[in-house]
Amino acid sequence: MKRILFILSFSLWAASASAATLWNEAVSGDLSGNHLAPTPVTFTSGTNTLMGSMGDAPADGIPLDRDIFTFTIAPGFQLTAIDVISYSPRSQSFYAIAPGTSISITDSSGHLANTLVTDLNDLLFQMAGGSFSGGTGISSPLGSGTYTAWFQEVSAVVTYQMDYQVAAVPEPSHSMLVLSGIGGLLIRRSRRMTVG
């Protein structure tokens, strides 16, 4: 009986510890291709996995499929990484993030940043290092707000998995609080000495 309970509790722990798939196009349907009406997806703390395919194959008569979705990072949380877990076939696919609930697909000046996906990288870190074309700049980690992402390939049909990592904004460490408190006391003391 104890053994059964142990297996049961371990299974429950393993299920809760595993990353939940947020959007799998094979199950949830194709993500929007309309930049003015992206698919809304709800991110939660932890790993948010998106799996899908996009792109086109004109020679095979497969029309262009863009993947565009909107997500929100709640107050007190931040996006710490956009990890490309799988990406095949390797190409140079365009990926962009804009603030708000839509994204321009003709003018990149309003993007936060965009980049070319070529390998299994952290796209947020990659874009924080510089945008490919236009863009006002993006930070890593990315703070709370509503954002729209656009992923597109024009020379192949690409399948991919991306893990969006969301975490609580860390509290200031105890040592930092103590140091800032000491700093404040010293400033007040020196002011009093100057006045006196």
Ligand SMILES: [Ca+2]
């Ligand atoms: Ca798609």
